[in-house]
Each structure stands twice: as structure tokens, then as C-alpha cells.
Amino acid sequence: MLPPFSLSTLQLDCALALLLIGLLIGRLINLLTYRLPQLMHCDWQLQAREILGLSTDAAAHPAAPYPLRDCAHCGRRQPLQHLLPLAGLLWPAACPACGHRPGGRNGLVEIGFALLAAGLGGWLGWQLLTVWLLLLAAGLLTLSLIDADHHLLPDALVLPLLWLGLLLNQGSLLSSPSAAFWGAVSGYLILWSLYWLFRLVTGREGMGYGDFKLLAMLGAWGGWQILPLTLLLASFTGALVGLFLLRRRGSPAGTLLPFGPYLALAGWIALLLGERGHLLLPG
Known part of the structure; x- marks a missing residue:
């Protein structure tokens, strides 16, 4: 069961560590939010083609989701730093090829989850x-x-x-x-x-x-x-x-x-x- 919450037992070391870990997890959440629906739609299109008796060879498949370092809009490879947490807030993170820039929601998700992780760490500890x-x-x-x-x-x-x-x-x-x-x-x-x-x-x-x-x-x-x-x-x-x-x-x-x-x-x-x-x- 969950223990009672008390400021007197707040564990700052765990809170600070999980603050940083939470930023990384928040970045992964943003990536999964974009990629998983793409995978699902690709799979549904492939299943529909099989049901309709259409070609399902590599040329006829729906465009597969791009690797994590590729832009979700144009498919071009992105600089490695664009994968880091808060990339859109710390430096311009627009795609060099198409100019697409992640919305401000990405940063809010990463900061919000980091604060949540820190709160849980301070409350529950290691x-x-x-x-x-x-x-x-x-x-x-x-x-x-x-x-x-x-x-x-x-x-x-x-x-x-x-x-x-x-x-x-x-x-x-x-x-x-x-x-x-x-x-x-x-x-x-x-x-x-x-x-x-x-x-x-x-x-x-x-x-x-x-x-x-x-x-x-x-x-x-x-x-x-x-x-x-x-x-x-x-x-x-x-x-x-x-x-x-x-x-x-x-x-x-x-x-x-x-x-x-x-x-x-x-x-x-x-x-x-x-x-x-x-x-x-x-x-």
C-alpha cells in the first residue's frame, strides 16, 4: 500500500535523480506518441490490402514509420541533439529539410513528467x-x-x-x-x-x-x-x-x-x- 505523504520525509536525492530521468522518459513518451499510431495505421493498411487481395510486396506497402532520428514529416535524418529532452526549448529544433518544428506540447510533456517523477521520488524514495x-x-x-x-x-x-x-x-x-x-x-x-x-x-x-x-x-x-x-x-x-x-x-x-x-x-x-x-x- 502507499505510505502517507509527509514533507518531513521528503527524499531530495531521489527526487533530483528522478527529475532528470523523468525528462528522458518524457522524451520517449513523445516519440512513442508519434510512432505508435503510425505503426498501427500501416498495419491496418497492410491487413486491408490482404483482405482485398491487393499486392502486399515491399513496393505496395504503406510507408513505414521512420526511425527515431528521422523527421516524421519528411523522413530526413535529424541531428542527434534533436532527440534530447527539451530540444525545442533549448535550441531551434526545426527539421533542416522541411522546417517542421515540434509543438510546445512536447516540452510541456517532458517537464510535466519530470516533475511528476520527482514528486514520486521525493514521496516514495528508492x-x-x-x-x-x-x-x-x-x-x-x-x-x-x-x-x-x-x-x-x-x-x-x-x-x-x-x-x-x-x-x-x-x-x-x-x-x-x-x-x-x-x-x-x-x-x-x-x-x-x-x-x-x-x-x-x-x-x-x-x-x-x-x-x-x-x-x-x-x-x-x-x-x-x-x-x-x-x-x-x-x-x-x-x-x-x-x-x-x-x-x-x-x-x-x-x-x-x-x-x-x-x-x-x-x-x-x-x-x-x-x-x-x-x-x-x-x-
């Missing part, structure tokens, strides 16, 4: 629990960014994290084995039921199957006890953002908003609070 929570946080952030950009929650990320949560909780890392199991089952079934209820009433799809798996994954990590707070926070936040978009940006009423980022953020908060509200307890 232990395996810190590593597992950093891995979960990196997965949730990557999934949120991909869902925000492409309305996708890749099974390649969600399912390994779901199984990892179940395995770790066999040793009661964050929840009991039974609570983790029923958290995964009930997390999936709750949203699956809401999906079909909404579809029967309106004839439209209100969310995707990736959302079911994401909530199941959160339940596998934190147990079924975190699911009510997760759903409450995610629904409230999503509704606020939806109203903002309707009023400020003039988005149509039927615009679909990705639910994954709100589930991920709400699940992370509920996981840290736990059953007793760990972050709110005095040391």
Missing part, C-alpha cells in the same frame, strides 16, 4: 513501488496523448499494463488480489453496460472499446474501490471540457470527445488517494 508507478504514469500519459490526437487507445499499451497490474497485486502491491481481479472485471463491465444502454436508447456509440479496457486496467492496479471516484472525476471533468468547447470554440453538439484522457487522469488521482486518501493524511 523502491520498486516507485518504478512501477512511474511505468504506470508513463503508460497513462502516452495513452492520453494518443487518444487526444487520434481517438485511439492501443491494445499494445493497455493490455500489458492491465496484466502487469494484476500480477503485481498478487503480492498486494496496491490492492489485494481479489480486489484487483474484480476491479478489472467490473471496470470493463461498467462501461460496456453503459455503452450498450446508450446505444439502445440513442442508436449511437458513446465511447469505444478502448475505454472499457482502460478502466479495467485502472481497476487491476487500484482495485474495484477506486472505480467510483474514477468515474465520477472523469465524467465531471469531461463534461466541463465539453461545455467549454461548445461555448468557446463553437464545436457541434454531436462532436465526439476522447474519454481516455479523463479516465487516465481520474484513475491516477483515485489510485494515489487510495481507500483512505493517502495524500490527504498528515505524516
Whole structure:
């Protein structure tokens, strides 16, 4: 279980080390956010060509994602320093060939994850629990960014994290084995039921199957006890953002908003609070 948070036990050495490590992980998150959807789209196109009986030789394949050092827009090789964290903030990181420059979001992701890693390190110190929570946080952030950009929650990320949560909780890392199991089952079934209820009433799809798996994954990590707070926070936040978009940006009423980022953020908060509200307890 997570220990109570206290400033008196803040471990600065671990916090500073994980601040630097968090910058590197944040850079990897940005790279994965760009590359994984490309891989998925290439794979889907290849499968479609096979189903349609079209040629699938090397010449007919969709353009494969570029190596990490290549520009995602033109495919030209980039200077090595463009791979380093905060490249767009520390020096001009535009592609020399096409002039494409990563948006400011990249720097915010790297700084934000570095601060999160430092916070976890200062709170939990050097232990395996810190590593597992950093891995979960990196997965949730990557999934949120991909869902925000492409309305996708890749099974390649969600399912390994779901199984990892179940395995770790066999040793009661964050929840009991039974609570983790029923958290995964009930997390999936709750949203699956809401999906079909909404579809029967309106004839439209209100969310995707990736959302079911994401909530199941959160339940596998934190147990079924975190699911009510997760759903409450995610629904409230999503509704606020939806109203903002309707009023400020003039988005149509039927615009679909990705639910994954709100589930991920709400699940992370509920996981840290736990059953007793760990972050709110005095040391």
C-alpha cells in the first residue's frame, strides 16, 4: 500500500535523480506518441490490402514509420541533439529539410513528467513501488496523448499494463488480489453496460472499446474501490471540457470527445488517494 505523504520525509536525492530521468522518459513518451499510431495505421493498411487481395510486396506497402532520428514529416535524418529532452526549448529544433518544428506540447510533456517523477521520488524514495508507478504514469500519459490526437487507445499499451497490474497485486502491491481481479472485471463491465444502454436508447456509440479496457486496467492496479471516484472525476471533468468547447470554440453538439484522457487522469488521482486518501493524511 502507499505510505502517507509527509514533507518531513521528503527524499531530495531521489527526487533530483528522478527529475532528470523523468525528462528522458518524457522524451520517449513523445516519440512513442508519434510512432505508435503510425505503426498501427500501416498495419491496418497492410491487413486491408490482404483482405482485398491487393499486392502486399515491399513496393505496395504503406510507408513505414521512420526511425527515431528521422523527421516524421519528411523522413530526413535529424541531428542527434534533436532527440534530447527539451530540444525545442533549448535550441531551434526545426527539421533542416522541411522546417517542421515540434509543438510546445512536447516540452510541456517532458517537464510535466519530470516533475511528476520527482514528486514520486521525493514521496516514495528508492523502491520498486516507485518504478512501477512511474511505468504506470508513463503508460497513462502516452495513452492520453494518443487518444487526444487520434481517438485511439492501443491494445499494445493497455493490455500489458492491465496484466502487469494484476500480477503485481498478487503480492498486494496496491490492492489485494481479489480486489484487483474484480476491479478489472467490473471496470470493463461498467462501461460496456453503459455503452450498450446508450446505444439502445440513442442508436449511437458513446465511447469505444478502448475505454472499457482502460478502466479495467485502472481497476487491476487500484482495485474495484477506486472505480467510483474514477468515474465520477472523469465524467465531471469531461463534461466541463465539453461545455467549454461548445461555448468557446463553437464545436457541434454531436462532436465526439476522447474519454481516455479523463479516465487516465481520474484513475491516477483515485489510485494515489487510495481507500483512505493517502495524500490527504498528515505524516
